[in-house]
Amino acid sequence: MSFDNYHKVVEENDTVILYLGYENMHSIKVRGGHTFQTKYGALRHSDLLGKPYGSKIQCPKGYLYVLHPTPELWTQNLPHRTQILYSTDISIVTFQLDVRPGSVVVESGTGSGSLSHALIRSLLPSGHLHTFEFHKERAEKAEQEFKEHGLESYVTVNHRDVCQNGFDLEHVADAVFLDLPVPWEALPSAKTALKKEGGRICSFSPCIEQVQRTCEVLTELGFEDISTMECLVRNFDVRTVNLPIPDLGGGDSIETSSIKKEKNTVDEESDKKQEIVKSNADGDKSSAENAKQTFDFIGKKEDKNFYFKSGVAPTQMPGHTGYLTFATLYPA
Ligand code: SAM
Known part of the structure:
Protein backbone atom coordinates (compact mmCIF):
# COMPACT_ATOMS: atom_id res chain seq x y z
CA MET A 1 0.00 0.00 0.00
CA SER A 2 1.20 3.47 -0.69
CA PHE A 3 -0.38 6.79 0.23
CA ASP A 4 2.20 8.57 -1.91
CA ASN A 5 1.61 6.72 -5.15
CA TYR A 6 -1.97 6.43 -6.36
CA HIS A 7 -2.79 3.07 -7.90
CA LYS A 8 -5.91 2.19 -9.79
CA VAL A 9 -7.26 -1.01 -8.27
CA VAL A 10 -7.62 -2.33 -4.74
CA GLU A 11 -4.90 -4.78 -3.78
CA GLU A 12 -4.38 -7.11 -0.82
CA ASN A 13 -3.19 -5.19 2.31
CA ASP A 14 -4.30 -1.80 0.94
CA THR A 15 -5.71 0.66 3.48
CA VAL A 16 -8.95 1.83 1.87
CA ILE A 17 -11.73 4.20 2.82
CA LEU A 18 -15.28 2.81 2.72
CA TYR A 19 -17.63 5.69 1.99
CA LEU A 20 -21.24 5.04 3.00
CA GLY A 21 -22.04 8.75 3.35
CA TYR A 22 -20.32 11.96 4.40
CA GLU A 23 -20.93 11.12 8.04
CA ASN A 24 -20.33 7.40 7.67
CA MET A 25 -16.83 6.43 6.54
CA HIS A 26 -14.45 3.72 7.71
CA SER A 27 -10.84 2.87 7.02
CA ILE A 28 -10.00 -0.81 6.68
CA LYS A 29 -7.00 -2.85 5.67
CA VAL A 30 -8.09 -5.21 2.89
CA ARG A 31 -7.35 -8.85 3.66
CA GLY A 32 -8.92 -11.69 1.68
CA GLY A 33 -11.02 -13.94 3.94
CA HIS A 34 -12.03 -11.09 6.26
CA THR A 35 -15.45 -9.41 6.46
CA PHE A 36 -16.43 -5.93 7.66
CA GLN A 37 -19.87 -5.15 9.10
CA THR A 38 -21.56 -2.05 7.67
CA LYS A 39 -25.05 -0.66 8.17
CA TYR A 40 -25.84 -2.23 4.78
CA GLY A 41 -24.74 -5.69 5.97
CA ALA A 42 -21.50 -7.65 5.77
CA LEU A 43 -18.86 -6.66 3.24
CA ARG A 44 -16.43 -9.39 2.17
CA HIS A 45 -12.94 -7.89 1.73
CA SER A 46 -12.52 -10.19 -1.27
CA ASP A 47 -15.34 -8.25 -3.00
CA LEU A 48 -13.02 -5.21 -3.04
CA LEU A 49 -9.94 -6.91 -4.49
CA GLY A 50 -9.26 -5.90 -8.10
CA LYS A 51 -11.99 -3.22 -8.09
CA PRO A 52 -10.96 0.23 -9.38
CA TYR A 53 -10.82 2.88 -6.65
CA GLY A 54 -14.02 4.92 -6.71
CA SER A 55 -16.15 1.85 -7.53
CA LYS A 56 -19.63 1.38 -6.17
CA ILE A 57 -19.70 -1.82 -4.12
CA GLN A 58 -22.98 -3.61 -3.55
CA CYS A 59 -23.67 -4.88 0.00
CA PRO A 60 -26.73 -6.99 0.99
CA LYS A 61 -28.88 -3.97 1.92
CA GLY A 62 -27.28 -1.02 0.11
CA TYR A 63 -24.06 0.15 -1.48
CA LEU A 64 -20.88 2.01 -0.62
CA TYR A 65 -17.89 3.43 -2.48
CA VAL A 66 -14.32 2.29 -2.04
CA LEU A 67 -11.91 5.25 -2.03
CA HIS A 68 -8.15 5.61 -2.24
CA PRO A 69 -6.85 7.15 1.01
CA THR A 70 -5.67 10.76 1.13
CA PRO A 71 -4.31 12.63 4.19
CA GLU A 72 -7.69 14.38 4.49
CA LEU A 73 -9.66 11.11 4.45
CA TRP A 74 -7.13 9.57 6.84
CA VAL A 233 -15.21 27.64 10.30
CA ARG A 234 -17.90 29.66 8.60
CA ASN A 235 -20.69 28.30 6.47
CA PHE A 236 -21.38 29.85 3.13
CA ASP A 237 -25.02 30.80 2.71
CA VAL A 238 -25.56 30.05 -0.95
CA ARG A 239 -28.82 31.41 -2.40
CA THR A 240 -30.43 32.01 -5.73
CA VAL A 241 -31.80 35.54 -5.64
CA ASN A 242 -35.02 36.14 -7.52
CA LEU A 243 -35.05 39.49 -9.30
CA PRO A 244 -38.21 41.59 -9.34
CA ILE A 245 -40.45 40.94 -12.32
CA PRO A 246 -40.34 44.03 -14.55
CA ASP A 247 -43.61 45.87 -15.15
CA LEU A 248 -43.90 45.80 -18.93
CA GLY A 249 -47.33 47.45 -18.91
CA GLY A 250 -50.55 45.84 -20.00
CA GLY A 251 -51.62 44.75 -16.49
CA ASP A 252 -51.10 41.42 -14.69
CA SER A 253 -51.65 38.35 -16.80
CA ILE A 254 -52.75 35.21 -14.92
CA GLU A 255 -49.26 33.84 -15.56
CA THR A 256 -47.33 36.78 -14.04
CA SER A 257 -49.56 37.04 -10.97
CA SER A 258 -48.98 33.36 -10.20
CA ILE A 259 -45.20 33.87 -10.57
CA LYS A 260 -45.41 36.87 -8.22
CA LYS A 261 -47.33 34.81 -5.65
CA GLU A 262 -44.74 32.07 -5.77
CA LYS A 263 -41.92 34.60 -5.57
CA ASN A 264 -43.44 36.15 -2.44
CA THR A 265 -43.60 32.74 -0.81
CA VAL A 266 -39.98 32.12 -1.74
CA ASP A 267 -38.92 35.49 -0.28
CA GLU A 268 -40.75 34.71 2.97
CA GLU A 269 -39.00 31.34 3.25
CA SER A 270 -35.68 32.99 2.47
CA ASP A 271 -36.25 35.57 5.25
CA LYS A 272 -37.19 32.79 7.69
CA LYS A 273 -34.00 30.97 6.79
CA GLN A 274 -31.92 34.10 7.34
CA GLU A 275 -33.49 34.40 10.80
CA ILE A 276 -32.59 30.81 11.63
CA VAL A 277 -29.00 31.31 10.47
CA LYS A 278 -28.76 34.54 12.49
CA SER A 279 -30.26 33.10 15.65
CA ASN A 280 -27.94 30.10 15.37
CA ALA A 281 -24.95 32.37 14.84
CA ASP A 282 -25.95 34.37 17.93
CA GLY A 283 -26.50 31.28 20.03
CA ASP A 284 -23.94 28.82 21.34
CA LYS A 285 -24.55 26.00 18.85
CA SER A 286 -21.55 24.61 16.97
CA SER A 287 -21.13 25.57 13.32
CA ALA A 288 -21.84 21.97 12.33
CA GLU A 289 -25.24 22.12 14.06
CA ASN A 290 -25.98 25.49 12.49
CA ALA A 291 -25.18 24.19 9.03
CA LYS A 292 -27.22 21.04 9.55
CA GLN A 293 -30.26 22.96 10.70
CA THR A 294 -30.02 25.32 7.72
CA PHE A 295 -29.58 22.42 5.35
CA ASP A 296 -32.53 20.46 6.77
CA PHE A 297 -34.76 23.49 6.57
CA ILE A 298 -34.00 24.09 2.91
CA GLY A 299 -34.10 20.38 2.14
CA LYS A 300 -37.74 20.25 3.26
CA LYS A 301 -38.67 23.21 1.10
CA GLU A 302 -36.94 21.72 -1.93
CA ASP A 303 -39.06 18.62 -1.56
CA LYS A 304 -42.11 20.81 -2.14
CA ASN A 305 -40.72 21.91 -5.52
CA PHE A 306 -39.77 25.43 -4.58
CA TYR A 307 -37.68 26.76 -7.39
CA PHE A 308 -34.80 28.16 -5.40
CA LYS A 309 -31.97 26.20 -3.91
CA SER A 310 -29.94 27.11 -0.91
CA GLY A 311 -27.94 25.73 1.98
CA VAL A 312 -24.67 23.85 2.21
CA ALA A 313 -23.74 20.37 3.33
CA PRO A 314 -23.25 20.05 7.11
CA THR A 315 -19.74 21.04 8.20
CA GLN A 316 -17.98 18.16 9.90
CA MET A 317 -14.45 19.48 10.24
CA PRO A 318 -13.95 21.38 13.49
CA GLY A 319 -12.45 24.87 13.32
CA HIS A 320 -10.59 26.62 16.15
N1 SAM B 1 -0.47 16.80 16.07
C1 SAM B 1 -0.80 15.42 16.39
C2 SAM B 1 -1.79 14.89 15.38
O1 SAM B 1 -2.28 15.67 14.54
O2 SAM B 1 -2.11 13.68 15.41
C3 SAM B 1 -1.36 15.30 17.78
C4 SAM B 1 -0.35 15.62 18.86
S1 SAM B 1 -0.94 15.24 20.46
C5 SAM B 1 -2.07 16.47 20.80
C6 SAM B 1 0.44 15.71 21.45
C7 SAM B 1 1.48 14.60 21.55
O3 SAM B 1 2.66 15.17 22.07
C8 SAM B 1 1.07 13.48 22.47
O4 SAM B 1 1.09 12.26 21.78
C9 SAM B 1 2.13 13.50 23.58
O5 SAM B 1 2.48 12.21 24.01
C10 SAM B 1 3.29 14.20 22.88
N2 SAM B 1 4.21 14.90 23.77
C11 SAM B 1 3.88 15.71 24.84
N3 SAM B 1 4.98 16.20 25.41
C12 SAM B 1 6.04 15.73 24.70
C13 SAM B 1 7.44 15.89 24.79
N4 SAM B 1 7.98 16.63 25.78
N5 SAM B 1 8.25 15.27 23.90
C14 SAM B 1 7.70 14.52 22.89
N6 SAM B 1 6.36 14.31 22.75
C15 SAM B 1 5.55 14.90 23.65
Whole structure:
Protein backbone atom coordinates (compact mmCIF):
# COMPACT_ATOMS: atom_id res chain seq x y z
CA MET A 1 0.00 0.00 0.00
CA SER A 2 1.20 3.47 -0.69
CA PHE A 3 -0.38 6.79 0.23
CA ASP A 4 2.20 8.57 -1.91
CA ASN A 5 1.61 6.72 -5.15
CA TYR A 6 -1.97 6.43 -6.36
CA HIS A 7 -2.79 3.07 -7.90
CA LYS A 8 -5.91 2.19 -9.79
CA VAL A 9 -7.26 -1.01 -8.27
CA VAL A 10 -7.62 -2.33 -4.74
CA GLU A 11 -4.90 -4.78 -3.78
CA GLU A 12 -4.38 -7.11 -0.82
CA ASN A 13 -3.19 -5.19 2.31
CA ASP A 14 -4.30 -1.80 0.94
CA THR A 15 -5.71 0.66 3.48
CA VAL A 16 -8.95 1.83 1.87
CA ILE A 17 -11.73 4.20 2.82
CA LEU A 18 -15.28 2.81 2.72
CA TYR A 19 -17.63 5.69 1.99
CA LEU A 20 -21.24 5.04 3.00
CA GLY A 21 -22.04 8.75 3.35
CA TYR A 22 -20.32 11.96 4.40
CA GLU A 23 -20.93 11.12 8.04
CA ASN A 24 -20.33 7.40 7.67
CA MET A 25 -16.83 6.43 6.54
CA HIS A 26 -14.45 3.72 7.71
CA SER A 27 -10.84 2.87 7.02
CA ILE A 28 -10.00 -0.81 6.68
CA LYS A 29 -7.00 -2.85 5.67
CA VAL A 30 -8.09 -5.21 2.89
CA ARG A 31 -7.35 -8.85 3.66
CA GLY A 32 -8.92 -11.69 1.68
CA GLY A 33 -11.02 -13.94 3.94
CA HIS A 34 -12.03 -11.09 6.26
CA THR A 35 -15.45 -9.41 6.46
CA PHE A 36 -16.43 -5.93 7.66
CA GLN A 37 -19.87 -5.15 9.10
CA THR A 38 -21.56 -2.05 7.67
CA LYS A 39 -25.05 -0.66 8.17
CA TYR A 40 -25.84 -2.23 4.78
CA GLY A 41 -24.74 -5.69 5.97
CA ALA A 42 -21.50 -7.65 5.77
CA LEU A 43 -18.86 -6.66 3.24
CA ARG A 44 -16.43 -9.39 2.17
CA HIS A 45 -12.94 -7.89 1.73
CA SER A 46 -12.52 -10.19 -1.27
CA ASP A 47 -15.34 -8.25 -3.00
CA LEU A 48 -13.02 -5.21 -3.04
CA LEU A 49 -9.94 -6.91 -4.49
CA GLY A 50 -9.26 -5.90 -8.10
CA LYS A 51 -11.99 -3.22 -8.09
CA PRO A 52 -10.96 0.23 -9.38
CA TYR A 53 -10.82 2.88 -6.65
CA GLY A 54 -14.02 4.92 -6.71
CA SER A 55 -16.15 1.85 -7.53
CA LYS A 56 -19.63 1.38 -6.17
CA ILE A 57 -19.70 -1.82 -4.12
CA GLN A 58 -22.98 -3.61 -3.55
CA CYS A 59 -23.67 -4.88 0.00
CA PRO A 60 -26.73 -6.99 0.99
CA LYS A 61 -28.88 -3.97 1.92
CA GLY A 62 -27.28 -1.02 0.11
CA TYR A 63 -24.06 0.15 -1.48
CA LEU A 64 -20.88 2.01 -0.62
CA TYR A 65 -17.89 3.43 -2.48
CA VAL A 66 -14.32 2.29 -2.04
CA LEU A 67 -11.91 5.25 -2.03
CA HIS A 68 -8.15 5.61 -2.24
CA PRO A 69 -6.85 7.15 1.01
CA THR A 70 -5.67 10.76 1.13
CA PRO A 71 -4.31 12.63 4.19
CA GLU A 72 -7.69 14.38 4.49
CA LEU A 73 -9.66 11.11 4.45
CA TRP A 74 -7.13 9.57 6.84
CA THR A 75 -7.60 12.50 9.26
CA GLN A 76 -11.35 11.82 9.23
CA ASN A 77 -10.98 8.08 9.76
CA LEU A 78 -7.77 7.39 11.69
CA PRO A 79 -7.73 5.61 15.04
CA HIS A 80 -7.47 8.37 17.67
CA ARG A 81 -4.70 7.82 20.19
CA THR A 82 -4.63 11.53 21.07
CA GLN A 83 -6.41 14.72 20.13
CA ILE A 84 -5.53 15.46 16.53
CA LEU A 85 -5.17 18.35 14.12
CA TYR A 86 -7.91 18.58 11.48
CA SER A 87 -7.56 19.56 7.84
CA THR A 88 -8.83 23.10 8.51
CA ASP A 89 -5.83 23.90 10.78
CA ILE A 90 -3.50 21.63 8.81
CA SER A 91 -4.05 23.62 5.62
CA ILE A 92 -2.90 26.81 7.38
CA VAL A 93 0.09 25.05 8.92
CA THR A 94 1.43 23.62 5.65
CA PHE A 95 0.85 26.93 3.84
CA GLN A 96 2.35 29.18 6.52
CA LEU A 97 5.34 26.88 7.07
CA ASP A 98 5.87 26.90 3.31
CA VAL A 99 6.15 23.11 3.22
CA ARG A 100 6.83 22.00 -0.34
CA PRO A 101 8.51 19.17 -2.24
CA GLY A 102 12.00 18.77 -0.80
CA SER A 103 11.31 20.46 2.56
CA VAL A 104 12.80 19.03 5.74
CA VAL A 105 10.32 19.35 8.61
CA VAL A 106 10.63 18.61 12.33
CA GLU A 107 7.45 17.81 14.28
CA SER A 108 6.59 17.05 17.92
CA GLY A 109 4.53 15.32 19.24
CA THR A 110 3.57 12.79 16.64
CA GLY A 111 0.34 11.93 18.48
CA SER A 112 -1.99 10.05 16.10
CA GLY A 113 -0.06 11.05 12.99
CA SER A 114 -2.85 13.17 11.53
CA LEU A 115 -0.66 16.18 10.73
CA SER A 116 2.30 13.94 9.86
CA HIS A 117 0.45 12.37 6.90
CA ALA A 118 -0.37 15.80 5.45
CA LEU A 119 3.19 17.09 5.99
CA ILE A 120 4.64 14.03 4.26
CA ARG A 121 2.32 14.49 1.27
CA SER A 122 3.48 18.12 0.95
CA LEU A 123 7.22 17.39 1.14
CA LEU A 124 7.23 14.43 -1.29
CA PRO A 125 9.17 13.18 -3.18
CA SER A 126 12.54 14.35 -1.86
CA GLY A 127 11.94 15.96 1.57
CA HIS A 128 11.87 14.36 5.01
CA LEU A 129 9.85 14.52 8.22
CA HIS A 130 11.57 14.02 11.59
CA THR A 131 8.76 13.40 14.06
CA PHE A 132 9.25 13.13 17.85
CA GLU A 133 6.99 11.46 20.41
CA PHE A 134 7.79 10.68 24.05
CA HIS A 135 4.98 8.12 24.50
CA LYS A 136 6.60 4.82 23.49
CA GLU A 137 3.49 3.00 22.24
CA ARG A 138 2.32 6.04 20.23
CA ALA A 139 5.74 6.35 18.61
CA GLU A 140 5.76 2.63 17.74
CA LYS A 141 2.19 2.67 16.41
CA ALA A 142 2.88 5.73 14.26
CA GLU A 143 6.00 4.10 12.85
CA GLN A 144 4.02 0.95 12.02
CA GLU A 145 1.28 2.99 10.29
CA PHE A 146 3.78 4.97 8.19
CA LYS A 147 5.25 1.63 7.10
CA GLU A 148 1.86 0.16 6.25
CA HIS A 149 1.09 3.28 4.22
CA GLY A 150 4.33 3.04 2.25
CA LEU A 151 5.72 6.26 3.73
CA GLU A 152 8.64 4.94 5.77
CA SER A 153 11.35 6.39 3.52
CA TYR A 154 9.99 9.94 4.03
CA VAL A 155 9.75 9.91 7.82
CA THR A 156 11.88 9.12 10.87
CA VAL A 157 9.98 8.48 14.08
CA ASN A 158 11.97 9.34 17.22
CA HIS A 159 10.94 8.17 20.67
CA ARG A 160 12.18 11.12 22.70
CA ASP A 161 11.18 13.81 25.19
CA VAL A 162 12.00 16.96 23.23
CA CYS A 163 11.46 19.28 26.19
CA GLN A 164 13.97 17.43 28.36
CA ASN A 165 16.42 16.25 25.72
CA GLY A 166 15.89 18.45 22.67
CA PHE A 167 15.70 17.30 19.05
CA ASP A 168 19.41 16.52 18.70
CA LEU A 169 19.27 17.94 15.17
CA GLU A 170 21.55 20.74 13.96
CA HIS A 171 20.67 23.05 11.08
CA VAL A 172 18.72 20.57 8.97
CA ALA A 173 15.12 21.84 9.04
CA ASP A 174 13.22 24.29 6.87
CA ALA A 175 10.34 24.27 9.33
CA VAL A 176 9.45 23.10 12.84
CA PHE A 177 5.98 22.33 14.14
CA LEU A 178 5.19 21.94 17.86
CA ASP A 179 1.99 20.51 19.36
CA LEU A 180 3.14 20.23 22.98
CA PRO A 181 1.77 21.26 26.39
CA VAL A 182 4.92 23.31 27.15
CA PRO A 183 6.25 24.29 23.71
CA TRP A 184 8.54 27.06 25.04
CA GLU A 185 10.77 24.40 26.63
CA ALA A 186 11.45 22.92 23.18
CA LEU A 187 12.05 26.26 21.43
CA PRO A 188 15.85 26.61 21.99
CA SER A 189 16.42 23.16 20.50
CA ALA A 190 13.91 23.88 17.71
CA LYS A 191 15.98 26.97 16.82
CA THR A 192 19.13 24.83 16.57
CA ALA A 193 17.28 22.36 14.33
CA LEU A 194 16.44 25.10 11.80
CA LYS A 195 18.82 25.63 8.88
CA LYS A 196 21.50 28.35 9.16
CA GLU A 197 19.70 30.25 6.41
CA GLY A 198 16.67 30.36 8.69
CA GLY A 199 13.17 28.92 8.51
CA ARG A 200 9.65 28.97 9.87
CA ILE A 201 8.22 27.67 13.11
CA CYS A 202 4.67 27.01 14.28
CA SER A 203 3.34 26.20 17.73
CA PHE A 204 -0.22 24.94 18.26
CA SER A 205 -1.74 25.65 21.69
CA PRO A 206 -5.34 25.48 22.85
CA CYS A 207 -4.99 28.18 25.46
CA ILE A 208 -3.96 31.83 25.17
CA GLU A 209 -1.65 31.78 28.22
CA GLN A 210 0.44 29.12 26.45
CA VAL A 211 0.49 31.35 23.36
CA GLN A 212 1.70 34.36 25.39
CA ARG A 213 4.52 32.38 26.96
CA THR A 214 5.53 30.94 23.57
CA CYS A 215 5.59 34.43 22.01
CA GLU A 216 7.81 35.75 24.83
CA VAL A 217 10.36 32.96 24.38
CA LEU A 218 10.25 33.23 20.58
CA THR A 219 11.11 36.94 20.93
CA GLU A 220 13.95 36.22 23.41
CA LEU A 221 15.39 33.68 20.94
CA GLY A 222 15.41 36.19 18.09
CA PHE A 223 12.46 34.94 16.05
CA GLU A 224 10.64 37.62 14.04
CA ASP A 225 7.30 38.13 12.24
CA ILE A 226 5.47 36.50 15.16
CA SER A 227 1.77 36.15 14.51
CA THR A 228 -0.99 34.06 16.03
CA MET A 229 -3.93 32.83 13.96
CA GLU A 230 -7.07 30.89 14.62
CA CYS A 231 -9.05 29.09 11.96
CA LEU A 232 -12.77 29.65 12.36
CA VAL A 233 -15.21 27.64 10.30
CA ARG A 234 -17.90 29.66 8.60
CA ASN A 235 -20.69 28.30 6.47
CA PHE A 236 -21.38 29.85 3.13
CA ASP A 237 -25.02 30.80 2.71
CA VAL A 238 -25.56 30.05 -0.95
CA ARG A 239 -28.82 31.41 -2.40
CA THR A 240 -30.43 32.01 -5.73
CA VAL A 241 -31.80 35.54 -5.64
CA ASN A 242 -35.02 36.14 -7.52
CA LEU A 243 -35.05 39.49 -9.30
CA PRO A 244 -38.21 41.59 -9.34
CA ILE A 245 -40.45 40.94 -12.32
CA PRO A 246 -40.34 44.03 -14.55
CA ASP A 247 -43.61 45.87 -15.15
CA LEU A 248 -43.90 45.80 -18.93
CA GLY A 249 -47.33 47.45 -18.91
CA GLY A 250 -50.55 45.84 -20.00
CA GLY A 251 -51.62 44.75 -16.49
CA ASP A 252 -51.10 41.42 -14.69
CA SER A 253 -51.65 38.35 -16.80
CA ILE A 254 -52.75 35.21 -14.92
CA GLU A 255 -49.26 33.84 -15.56
CA THR A 256 -47.33 36.78 -14.04
CA SER A 257 -49.56 37.04 -10.97
CA SER A 258 -48.98 33.36 -10.20
CA ILE A 259 -45.20 33.87 -10.57
CA LYS A 260 -45.41 36.87 -8.22
CA LYS A 261 -47.33 34.81 -5.65
CA GLU A 262 -44.74 32.07 -5.77
CA LYS A 263 -41.92 34.60 -5.57
CA ASN A 264 -43.44 36.15 -2.44
CA THR A 265 -43.60 32.74 -0.81
CA VAL A 266 -39.98 32.12 -1.74
CA ASP A 267 -38.92 35.49 -0.28
CA GLU A 268 -40.75 34.71 2.97
CA GLU A 269 -39.00 31.34 3.25
CA SER A 270 -35.68 32.99 2.47
CA ASP A 271 -36.25 35.57 5.25
CA LYS A 272 -37.19 32.79 7.69
CA LYS A 273 -34.00 30.97 6.79
CA GLN A 274 -31.92 34.10 7.34
CA GLU A 275 -33.49 34.40 10.80
CA ILE A 276 -32.59 30.81 11.63
CA VAL A 277 -29.00 31.31 10.47
CA LYS A 278 -28.76 34.54 12.49
CA SER A 279 -30.26 33.10 15.65
CA ASN A 280 -27.94 30.10 15.37
CA ALA A 281 -24.95 32.37 14.84
CA ASP A 282 -25.95 34.37 17.93
CA GLY A 283 -26.50 31.28 20.03
CA ASP A 284 -23.94 28.82 21.34
CA LYS A 285 -24.55 26.00 18.85
CA SER A 286 -21.55 24.61 16.97
CA SER A 287 -21.13 25.57 13.32
CA ALA A 288 -21.84 21.97 12.33
CA GLU A 289 -25.24 22.12 14.06
CA ASN A 290 -25.98 25.49 12.49
CA ALA A 291 -25.18 24.19 9.03
CA LYS A 292 -27.22 21.04 9.55
CA GLN A 293 -30.26 22.96 10.70
CA THR A 294 -30.02 25.32 7.72
CA PHE A 295 -29.58 22.42 5.35
CA ASP A 296 -32.53 20.46 6.77
CA PHE A 297 -34.76 23.49 6.57
CA ILE A 298 -34.00 24.09 2.91
CA GLY A 299 -34.10 20.38 2.14
CA LYS A 300 -37.74 20.25 3.26
CA LYS A 301 -38.67 23.21 1.10
CA GLU A 302 -36.94 21.72 -1.93
CA ASP A 303 -39.06 18.62 -1.56
CA LYS A 304 -42.11 20.81 -2.14
CA ASN A 305 -40.72 21.91 -5.52
CA PHE A 306 -39.77 25.43 -4.58
CA TYR A 307 -37.68 26.76 -7.39
CA PHE A 308 -34.80 28.16 -5.40
CA LYS A 309 -31.97 26.20 -3.91
CA SER A 310 -29.94 27.11 -0.91
CA GLY A 311 -27.94 25.73 1.98
CA VAL A 312 -24.67 23.85 2.21
CA ALA A 313 -23.74 20.37 3.33
CA PRO A 314 -23.25 20.05 7.11
CA THR A 315 -19.74 21.04 8.20
CA GLN A 316 -17.98 18.16 9.90
CA MET A 317 -14.45 19.48 10.24
CA PRO A 318 -13.95 21.38 13.49
CA GLY A 319 -12.45 24.87 13.32
CA HIS A 320 -10.59 26.62 16.15
CA THR A 321 -9.26 23.68 18.12
CA GLY A 322 -6.37 25.93 19.13
CA TYR A 323 -4.21 28.95 18.31
CA LEU A 324 -1.49 28.69 15.69
CA THR A 325 1.54 30.86 16.42
CA PHE A 326 3.96 31.34 13.52
CA ALA A 327 7.38 32.97 13.48
CA THR A 328 10.39 33.32 11.19
CA LEU A 329 14.06 32.82 11.99
CA TYR A 330 16.19 34.93 9.66
CA PRO A 331 19.88 34.15 8.99
CA ALA A 332 22.15 35.55 11.73
N1 SAM B 1 -0.47 16.80 16.07
C1 SAM B 1 -0.80 15.42 16.39
C2 SAM B 1 -1.79 14.89 15.38
O1 SAM B 1 -2.28 15.67 14.54
O2 SAM B 1 -2.11 13.68 15.41
C3 SAM B 1 -1.36 15.30 17.78
C4 SAM B 1 -0.35 15.62 18.86
S1 SAM B 1 -0.94 15.24 20.46
C5 SAM B 1 -2.07 16.47 20.80
C6 SAM B 1 0.44 15.71 21.45
C7 SAM B 1 1.48 14.60 21.55
O3 SAM B 1 2.66 15.17 22.07
C8 SAM B 1 1.07 13.48 22.47
O4 SAM B 1 1.09 12.26 21.78
C9 SAM B 1 2.13 13.50 23.58
O5 SAM B 1 2.48 12.21 24.01
C10 SAM B 1 3.29 14.20 22.88
N2 SAM B 1 4.21 14.90 23.77
C11 SAM B 1 3.88 15.71 24.84
N3 SAM B 1 4.98 16.20 25.41
C12 SAM B 1 6.04 15.73 24.70
C13 SAM B 1 7.44 15.89 24.79
N4 SAM B 1 7.98 16.63 25.78
N5 SAM B 1 8.25 15.27 23.90
C14 SAM B 1 7.70 14.52 22.89
N6 SAM B 1 6.36 14.31 22.75
C15 SAM B 1 5.55 14.90 23.65
